[in-house]
Amino acid sequence: MLSSLYKTRTFVLTTLICLLSIGMGSAIVHAEETPASYNYSYWGDAVASPAAYRATALLNGDSLGVGPFKEPNDIHVTADKQIYVLDSGNNRIVVMDASFKPVRIIDSFDSKGEPDKFMSPQGLFVTEDKHIYVADTGNKRVVHLDSNGTLVKVIENPESELFQEKFQFQPARVVVDKAQRIYVMAVGIFDGFMEFNANGEFSTFIGANRVRVDPIELLWKRLSTRAQRSQMATFTPTEFTNLDINDEGFIYTTNGDRYGDTIKKLNAQGNDILRRTGYFNPRGDLVMSSEERTRLIDIDVADSEIYSVLDSRRGRIFTYNGDGHFMYVFGGLGNRLGEFNTPSAIERVGDQFLVLDKGLGEITLFETTEYGRTLNEAVRSYYRGDEEAAFALFQKSINMNANLEFAYAGIGKALLRQGEYAEAMKYFKQSKDQLNYSKAFLLYRKEVLREYFPAIMTGIVLIVLGTIIFRKLRQWKGGRKRAAIEQ
């Protein structure tokens, strides 16, 4: 009886072990595929993560009842969630409300008593008081309309001695700050963004990308004659690919640089002040091969310094927090819902994402999953300094995704504030945050030393006293012995 029981138990155990090992094997195989949603570990490996966003709806011109979109280039959402779509091929702007009902269509405006139209406009910006700025590329001008669609001003043929001889003003993207200064990204301009004052007069260039010189090309240039050199292409800084402005008036830009920083945050002087304290500098995918390298074409800044960038090469949208930690990725090229043909612009409406597909003339709506909501809220509370809430939310998000390494630092900081240093150290170690680990460690060390100081001090004093007494005793004994010998 007993032996049979023993036998069955062994059998069950063996089966269990076999089953477990099968499970482990398959887990390893799964880990090697590129997961649909991923995050980068400290070591630069793509690790699986739950999806933060999920496509829920597809909008196109027909379903909205405004006729099909033709090569729409830009999209903008105001604070009260009105959506402006720049339908470049049809030379019009389609305005929708928060529930995606078309409100109006702007396809012409009154210019000095005559109706005027756009010509393949590329960029669009809407200010807080609903003034519309359009980079009317085909007409080589920037058009400023007020909230009713009547013309306020037109910026064309700007003049300055900073321009080169054959300069042509071809605005592609435009943003406006709170002081009505207009920043224009123009085609073929390498000196940075063109800044115009509120009256539409050109004031200066800001934020030029740095020239990056290829050493081999430089060598060839050194070796060639002046005549040959004049035939060669000159070293020019890379052009920007897009820009956005946040509530504080900082301009976020993307560029098509091959090396270096492709995302920048420019202050009023045009200096890059983006924080890059994540495990890797924000630049999309961490691949080196030229076919797969990320090419960023749009950027969108949300609240709490969270920003997202759009990669045209693989149709992915990467989101980073203000510290430069990679939060999540979604999208891709393909034919299913949530995949694009030629994505051209992204925009955030609250926590939703709108992705504009230029090739198909469609807008894909993405909504957060439970995981995405938690992570967004966690980052926001952390940014606000609400560490209690951040602690709980980060805790919740690592329960859903244990690979989210930067979340551990958020938990560690809350623990540090609460005075639980040893526990905080553990979390900082988990997120490879040496600086904060050291902070927690110093406090912990102080605490421990303070606790054991009496014991340590007593021990030292006892040892010293003991040695002194021992020596004295030996001397005394030795003295007696010597005395005995002498006797």
Add this chain to the structure above:
Amino acid sequence: MPQLNSELIKYPFYLILHPFNGYWDLKYERNKKTNLIVSFSILFLLAVTNIMSSQYSGFLVNIYNPTEMNSLMEVLYVLLPVLFWCVANWSLTTLMDGEGKFVEIFTSTCFAFIPMVIIPFPWIWLSNVISIQETSFYYFSHSVAVIWTLYLLFVGNMTVHQFTPSKTIGTLLLSVIAMGFLAFLCLLFFSLIQQISSFVSTIYQEIDLRS
């Protein structure tokens, strides 16, 4: 016997503090066999130190990827450079009228690595109780260990081959270059062997499938 043991342990410390006398004794006075035993123990301790420091050093000075940690490779990282160095140095100094034998070169090289053991070893534990500001002491003492080892290597080579200082520096630099050549030749050799073996196995497979 206890006399010998304490001498065995004392002598390496004497050597690193008085390298000129120490290496002279190593070459002319001491027993070759005991030298070899001590040399291998030093190499063993060096490998152990490296393994332990990559596994147990404090988080502030050592973030290591557990998936890439391999103790056997750590042992190889100690053995291979020493072997290459000795072969390169021996090959060069034989041509340049050095008096050193291969055994002497090997033992002198191994003895030079003592600072690389005795300084980093306590730091494995100390690095667990320092803050990030205090890590400069860690890096400083490691640099001291490296410089000390290089100095010992220099003195050892000079004494073993009876070279002048400038000639010693020249041979040391040339040895480094020779190590590069050795590494290249080894790679070439192994890749050729690989090609040949794959060629033979392909032919075998071909014949096997035909019949």
